[in-house]
Amino acid sequence: MNIPTEKNLERVVIIGAGFSGLQVAKKLRRDKYQVVLIDKNNYHTFQPLLYQVATAGLEPDSIAHSIRNIIKKTKNFFFRLANVNFIDIKNQKIHTNIGDLFYNYLIISTGSITNYFGNKNIEFYAFPMKSIPEALNLRSLILQDFESALLVNNIEEKKRLMTFVIVGGGPTGVELAGAIAEMKKYVLPNDYPDLDHKCMNIYLLQASPRLLDGMSIESANQAYKNLKELGVTIWLDCLVKDYNGKIIFIENNKYIETANVIWTAGVKGAIINGFTEKDIKNNRLLVNNRLQTIAYKNVFAIGDVAYCIETNNIYPNGYPMTAPPAIQQGNYLVYNFNNLLINKKNIKPFRFKNLGSMATIGRNKAVCDFPFIKLKGFLAWIIWMFVHLVSLVGFRNRIIALTNWIIQYFHYNKSVRLIIRPFYRKKKSVNK
Amino acid sequence: MNIPTEKNLERVVIIGAGFSGLQVAKKLRRDKYQVVLIDKNNYHTFQPLLYQVATAGLEPDSIAHSIRNIIKKTKNFFFRLANVNFIDIKNQKIHTNIGDLFYNYLIISTGSITNYFGNKNIEFYAFPMKSIPEALNLRSLILQDFESALLVNNIEEKKRLMTFVIVGGGPTGVELAGAIAEMKKYVLPNDYPDLDHKCMNIYLLQASPRLLDGMSIESANQAYKNLKELGVTIWLDCLVKDYNGKIIFIENNKYIETANVIWTAGVKGAIINGFTEKDIKNNRLLVNNRLQTIAYKNVFAIGDVAYCIETNNIYPNGYPMTAPPAIQQGNYLVYNFNNLLINKKNIKPFRFKNLGSMATIGRNKAVCDFPFIKLKGFLAWIIWMFVHLVSLVGFRNRIIALTNWIIQYFHYNKSVRLIIRPFYRKKKSVNK
Numbered sequence: 001m002n003i004p005t006e007k008n009l010e011r012v013v014i015i016g017a018g019f020s021g022l023q024v025a026k027k028l029r030r031d032k033y034q035v036v037l038i039d040k041n042n043y044h045t046f047q048p049l050l051y052q053v054a055t056a057g058l059e060p061d062s063i064a065h066s067i068r069n070i071i072k073k074t075k076n077f078f079f080r081l082a083n084v085n086f087i088d089i090k091n092q093k094i095h096t097n098i099g100d101l102f103y104n105y106l107i108i109s110t111g112s113i114t115n116y117f118g119n120k121n122i123e124f125y126a127f128p129m130k131s132i133p134e135a136l137n138l139r140s141l142i143l144q145d146f147e148s149a150l151l152v153n154n155i156e157e158k159k160r161l162m163t164f165v166i167v168g169g170g171p172t173g174v175e176l177a178g179a180i181a182e183m184k185k186y187v188l189p190n191d192y193p194d195l196d197h198k199c200m201n202i203y204l205l206q207a208s209p210r211l212l213d214g215m216s217i218e219s220a221n222q223a224y225k226n227l228k229e230l231g232v233t234i235w236l237d238c239l240v241k242d243y244n245g246k247i248i249f250i251e252n253n254k255y256i257e258t259a260n261v262i263w264t265a266g267v268k269g270a271i272i273n274g275f276t277e278k279d280i281k282n283n284r285l286l287v288n289n290r291l292q293t294i295a296y297k298n299v300f301a302i303g304d305v306a307y308c309i310e311t312n313n314i315y316p317n318g319y320p321m322t323a324p325p326a327i328q329q330g331n332y333l334v335y336n337f338n339n340l341l342i343n344k345k346n347i348k349p350f351r352f353k354n355l356g357s358m359a360t361i362g363r364n365k366a367v368c369d370f371p372f373i374k375l376k377g378f379l380a381w382i383i384w385m386f387v388h389l390v391s392l393v394g395f396r397n398r399i400i401a402l403t404n405w406i407i408q409y410f411h412y413n414k415s416v417r418l419i420i421r422p423f424y425r426k427k428k429s430v431n432k
Numbered sequence: 433m434n435i436p437t438e439k440n441l442e443r444v445v446i447i448g449a450g451f452s453g454l455q456v457a458k459k460l461r462r463d464k465y466q467v468v469l470i471d472k473n474n475y476h477t478f479q480p481l482l483y484q485v486a487t488a489g490l491e492p493d494s495i496a497h498s499i500r501n502i503i504k505k506t507k508n509f510f511f512r513l514a515n516v517n518f519i520d521i522k523n524q525k526i527h528t529n530i531g532d533l534f535y536n537y538l539i540i541s542t543g544s545i546t547n548y549f550g551n552k553n554i555e556f557y558a559f560p561m562k563s564i565p566e567a568l569n570l571r572s573l574i575l576q577d578f579e580s581a582l583l584v585n586n587i588e589e590k591k592r593l594m595t596f597v598i599v600g601g602g603p604t605g606v607e608l609a610g611a612i613a614e615m616k617k618y619v620l621p622n623d624y625p626d627l628d629h630k631c632m633n634i635y636l637l638q639a640s641p642r643l644l645d646g647m648s649i650e651s652a653n654q655a656y657k658n659l660k661e662l663g664v665t666i667w668l669d670c671l672v673k674d675y676n677g678k679i680i681f682i683e684n685n686k687y688i689e690t691a692n693v694i695w696t697a698g699v700k701g702a703i704i705n706g707f708t709e710k711d712i713k714n715n716r717l718l719v720n721n722r723l724q725t726i727a728y729k730n731v732f733a734i735g736d737v738a739y740c741i742e743t744n745n746i747y748p749n750g751y752p753m754t755a756p757p758a759i760q761q762g763n764y765l766v767y768n769f770n771n772l773l774i775n776k777k778n779i780k781p782f783r784f785k786n787l788g789s790m791a792t793i794g795r796n797k798a799v800c801d802f803p804f805i806k807l808k809g810f811l812a813w814i815i816w817m818f819v820h821l822v823s824l825v826g827f828r829n830r831i832i833a834l835t836n837w838i839i840q841y842f843h844y845n846k847s848v849r850l851i852i853r854p855f856y857r858k859k860k861s862v863n864k
Contacts, residue, residue: 041851042850043849043851043852061848061850068849069845069849072622072623073622081579133853143474147474152434189505190504191504396843399839400832400836403835411828416493416498417498417501418493418498420568421853
């Protein structure tokens with residue numbers, strides 16, 4: 001892989017430049033370690049705003065940032081664009097499509113992938129939204145469906161093309177449903193005056209009895225109310241059974257005819273080959289409360305991919321697979337590495353500090369749960385925007401995203417309605 | 433194609449939403465004609481800035497604008513996203529992938545495509561830059577070449593990956609050469625400190641004895657000087673013979689080893705099937721000085737695709753294939769249509785008013801030829817930016833492009849170094 005071996009420095013290899021991996025790569029001391037960061041993309045993706053790329057609100061350049069630009073010219077740091085095939089843990093070597101690499105320490109921060117719970121039909125026909133190419137594909141799908149619907153006289157077929165079923169009522173599902181409903185409200189009447197907008201239907205299907213499982217019941221109810229007002233049909237306690245590309249089948253003989261199922265119903269850890277059954281729990285890599293994998297003291301896992309055995313048992317299913325635990329875990333590991341505590345006994349265990357969570361439903365509508373207060377409506381929306389804006393990597397991304405949001409706010413519009421890549425009905429063709 | 437027939441209105445079909453077609457579609461009076469605009473994309477492309485998309489300066493959303501957004505809700509106007517297969521001129525019908533359509537008047541504004549002058553090897557291995565997907569592909573190519581060069585130890589192979597040969601010294605070739613040279617100067621040292629930037633070479637090959645054939649000799653010399661200063665190797669009087677993907681062969685046994693040939697050496701009219709040899713001249717549709725095709729009084733051609741028989745013989749090879757003649761021809765046709773002059777005798781012939789031309793070479797460097805004055809350097813560069821900015825369609829695109837330019841100016845940087853779509857060495861796979 002063409003990386004020089006430094007005699008006096010141990011090598012830390014980080015796989016994945018998401019929220020957690022990026023923290024570590026940025027902050028590990030180069031005078032104590034040689035740092036190698038590997039990712040399959042040359043950019044970091046700000047996943048919380050992917051739904052805006054999918055719904056023509058932002059271009060990728062606002063929410064993605066070149067990794068080489070984030071971590072500029074520093075000694076003893078190397079970035080490599082590569083796919084990791086498997087890890088030879090015994091020999092401390094990773095095998096990638098651009099060669100092998102020995103590590104002293106390995107940090108796995110590969111994030112998560114869409115979980116279809118074993119249903120191959122849904123995996124084949126439904127659309128995921130976990131990466132920028134997938135979000136761009138979704139954008140093309142929505143816009144091309146409108147174009148196709150114009151050409152169809154059969155009213156059933158027209159409705160099928162204009163029906164969007166979002167499965168999964170977590171933050172992603174709620175935000176996506178709200179954004180598509182706003183496309184119906186603001187974009188459709190202007191761009192497609194000859195399309196009957198009554199043919200467009202948006203469904204949000206949630207398996208549990210409420211939306212936003214990770215948030216308070218007040219926020220869940222508020223999101224439910226706001227989505228209803230935007231015209232979204234919400235089905236709770238609703239288990240999806242199958243989808244054949246035309247009809248989505250739900251328990252109790254219910255079904256919806258639709259050409260568009262968007263799957264935000266689950267994720268699982270993106271586990272690299274080389275681990276065994278006993279290293280894995282709940283589809284994530286099992287780590288102790290120092291974030292070390294159980295069997296290998298020099299292999300760590302952080303972020304979505306890690307299932308941390310937590311001392312307090314507040315999170316019996318593992319920490320939420322969101323940005324805040326990932327960032328905190330990255331920082332925890334950096335501290336331990338930089339202070340050479342990694343193999344010391346009696347170091348403090350990692351503990352997640354929950355600072356709150358939030359979701360936006362649409363224009364002027366959001367919900368925020370903070371430890372001491374719950375907010376909704378315009379104020380929550382402003383806070384949501386502010387938090388997401390300052391979380392974006394890089395001054396330029398913030399300015400471009402903010403400019404887009406301001407223009408859209410005053411124009412009641414989605415700016416980037418461009419079908420640039422051909423969309424793929426069959427997901428296999430999408431580059432991930 | 434699902435377009436209603438209006439009893440009292442004749443139907444004008446416009447094929448192509450480039451500079452000329454868009455003028456007509458925007459301005460034709462809907463109370464006098466039913467207007468149908470057809471394009472293979474749902475957006476208008478501002479081609480003069482494509483090279484900035486290719487060199488990581490801008491995202492597509494700055495230079496592309498949704499056609500449905502440009503022409504909002506107007507009566508008797510229809511846009512259709514379609515590929516035209518052929519024109520049945522005898523029966524006044526166009527055949528597309530989404531059905532047939534009868535026309536009373538047909539306006540062909542299909543623009544131009546890359547001309548490889550019959551060389552199939554070059555067509556297969558060289559990269560064109562005439563569309564947004566092609567420009568994005570070029571961006572991925574450049575960035576992925578840098579990533580690949582990092583992994584190579586063989587110095588010849590490293591140089592081959594980092595050598596960029598631009599064929600064609602017109603404005604596109606000059607602007608692209610300058611922008612790639614600036615990537616070498618500003619991006620490479622920061623993003624790829626472990627790459628020897630001396631391995632990167634940029635060549636500009638021009639068949640004629642000077643650059644910028646359409647501009648003054650002073651401007652050509654200035655561009656030559658500026659490119660030299662930026663480290664571009666320029667070969668004039670240089671005829672390319674062949675390219676096999678690894679070596680480009682030039683007359684007199686010269687050759688360059690390179691993995692990257694970018695072809696900006698020629699364009700030809702994008703002529704739709706249905707015309708015969710006698711309708712075509714210089715690879716363009718022959719039109720009289722009223723822009724009517726010679727054989728069919730109700731079929732017009734404007735913009736790059738049209739070869740206009742001009743009264744004054746100032747342009748013996750046809751008007752330049754650039755935006756100004758296209759826009760002026762569009763407006764000329766609009767005037768004649770809206771005033772019902774189309775079939776009147778004694779209407780004024782079209783005459784192109786040349787308001788000047790310009791090209792940018794890089795930061796603070798441009799050349800402008802106006803009828804009464806020639807400019808260069810910083811002032812020319814400011815004028816170039818201003819003219820391009822106000823020519824962009826839509827307030828939002830101007831703001832986003834300007835914001836990007838300002839940030840880049842102060843950061844000495846190219847902002848969007850994201851490899852988002854996989855690039856294709858073999859062009860066949862690129863969506864056009």
